[in-house]
């Protein structure tokens with residue numbers, strides 16, 4: 449039997465006005481246990497693609513399925529299968545770090561035992577234990593970003609959508625995040641990650657989608673992209689530069 453994709457995007461076109469689509473006929477999938485890197489220049493359409501997946505924007509054309517469900521057909525199953533880490537932290541001012549974790553656990557119906565285990569692990573991993581009772585307004589920028597990441601991991605869904613997570617994290621935080629993402633993959637969940645730090649994600653993502661002006665110009669594993677572009681042994685960053693340089 450064919451395996452159901454965690455995320456399947458077919459012929460997605462969309463944007464902020466019907467007259468001027470930003471995304472053009474985007475097609476790609478994410479399989480269980482895969483980490484996909486969504487890369488592209490500023491304005492290429494990475495966040496807009498994520499907004500469509502999250503259901504914050506409606507496709508002008510095409511379809512998006514999460515675990516086989518279309519959002520409009522089975523909204524609850526669709527939404528509860530996704531956790532999102534936005535580029536800029538969005539926290540509740542009047543809630544502590546622990547209360548954010550509790551709130552997320554309730555929203556995703558995480559069992560009490562799992563909540564305790566995950567909270568314990570995340571507070572240690574991201575070195576946030578001594579801040580667990582601090583209000584979010586009393587945290588540094590990087591700490592606020594860590595809370596967003598911890599909440600997504602608390603939810604424990606099949607699909608994580610993570611928008612440029614490394615900015616603001618210290619080197620230990622980046623390492624913890626990368627290690628934890630590898631653990632998540634091993635447990636069978638999937639990650640769609642956007643980042644400009646190509647040298648960091650090069651060794652972690654199973655496949656890459658290269659977006660340019662709202663179109664997928666190349667996709668595949670690093671080896672496949674090297675073969676497709678005739679650039680054996682070349683780092684991802686250089687391949688990306690060669691691909692987009694001088695292209696309209």
Ligand SMILES: Nc1ncnc2c1ncn2[C@@H]1O[C@H](COP(=O)(O)OP(=O)(O)OP(=O)(O)O)[C@@H](O)[C@H]1O
Nearest residue numbers: 463464470488489490491492493494495496497644
């Ligand atoms: N709220 C908005 N209203 C209208 N146009 C928008 C809006 N947000 C983004 N755009 C446009 O959509 C296009 C894609 O932007 P998007 O934010 O998806 O890019 P991105 O790849 O995430 O870029 P970055 O790397 O800078 O985060 C750009 O041309 C941008 O100007």
